[in-house]
Amino acid sequence: MAEQRKIKIGDLEFNCRISGKENEELVVFLHGFPESSIMWTQLMISISESGFFCLAPDMRGYSEGACPKGIKNYDLKNLIKDILDLVDFLGKKKFHLVGHDWGAAIGWNIVYQNKERILSWTALSVPHSRAFGKAIKIDKVQQKKSSYIKWFLLPWLPEVYIRRNDFKMFKRLWKHSDKEEVEEYLRVFRQNKCLTGALNYYRANLGRGKRVPIGTVDTPTLFIWGNKDLAVGSFAAYENDKYVKGDYKFVEVEGGHWLVQTNFIEVEKALKSHLNTYKSLD
Template sequence: MAQRKKLSIGNLVFDCHFSGEETNEPIILLHGFPETSIMWTGLMDHLATMGFYCIAPDMRGYSQGACPRGVKNYAMEKLSADILNIADSLGLNKFHLIGHDWGAIIGWNIVYNNPEKIISWVALSVPHTKAFIKAYKTDPVQKKKSKYVKLFLLPFIPEYKIRKNDFKGFRWLWKNSSSEEVENYLSVFRRKSSLTATLNYYRANLGRKKMQPIGHIETPTLFIWGKKDLAVGEMAAKGNAKYMKGDYTFLELEGGHWLIQTNYDELQQAIEKHITKYSNT
């Protein structure tokens, strides 16, 4: 069973889930918005039975002890550095990486900028940044799906709307999550500082200061996308292949954005196959 522990990195303290033996080949799993590392625990426990060591942090802003104030503290450089620092603190020179939603965005950046550290890469729902931006600029479907981003860039208003009726909108997004997961999510988002911090991911990287562009990916990559995804359209998902220069697998599922809750069996099998294929053990 995944164990919850605190991990200190400089002056930040991250809440993390761990599963498996520390001597086994490592996998780091990155959650997205609006979720936490608890979303991964079932998959982590399965991968641990296969002989892997799994680590999933509640990322910057989500961990109460790693929630600095200010938009600038949520720039991509800092979000990526957190994950690399966590790996270094655990003595992980190389690791597999899995990310969903914002975890995928951060993962793409880590994989591109630190290919020597990544054994294999699995992105869920969100494609390579350039594939997404191209679709956002040219595809009417993607523009419609991404309308919420403009709201999130505003100060104060999105926080008010999200908290309305005891997080009614978020609860709808979490309708396929377990009651334990929902309670964990609410424990984070009910903290005003954390809600603002998690929205600062958008403000810091999609607002005035844009993320630095990334290039082609050579790391073995599995990209999994659901045809009914409410946030990412077909043009962005299928345009991902253009930026893959290494081994690449694209899996299209009959599902939406929250694939680990709705398409778990397919997801588990695909991830297991991919990681096993590129494992160094």
């Protein structure tokens, strides 16, 4: 089963879900927007039963005890540091990393900057930032899919609109999530500071002049993408292999953006195979 634990790092306290034995190899799961660590619960349980220790934090802005004020506090530097600090707290030097949506965007940066610590990397839905950036520049389909980003960069207005009719906009995105997941998401986003914190990911990292490109990744990588994804088109997905050296597997599924909910069996199978292939022999 998955247990909940609060982990305090400096002035911040993160709500975390854990599963498995702490002496096993660590797998860290990073959620996306607009979700929380609860999205990983069933997958964590399955992976921990295969002999791994799983950690999924409610990241900065999603944990009520880790919502600092100010857009600058949500830049990639801080988001990356949070995850490494949590891993260090658990006493682990190396770990496997899994990310979806914003969790994947953050994960690509963690992997590139800390390759000596990452045993394997799995990205769901969102490819390498250079593949995604190229798609936004030249692919009309991706430009249309990403048009919402400019709106999220506006101050306060997105918060007002998203809260309308008790988060009706978000509830449409959560149509594949079960009742427990939806109630947890509502608990998070009904806190004003959490909604603003989550939107600050966009404001801090995707505003004008904010993008800092990373180089190619040579960590063993699994990329899973749904060919009906509402946010990421085929151009970016197929371009991804240009920015990954070494072992790379691309799994395309008949699904949309919310792969853990709609394509659980395929994700579970691919992830288990990937993790077991690159399990440390130490």
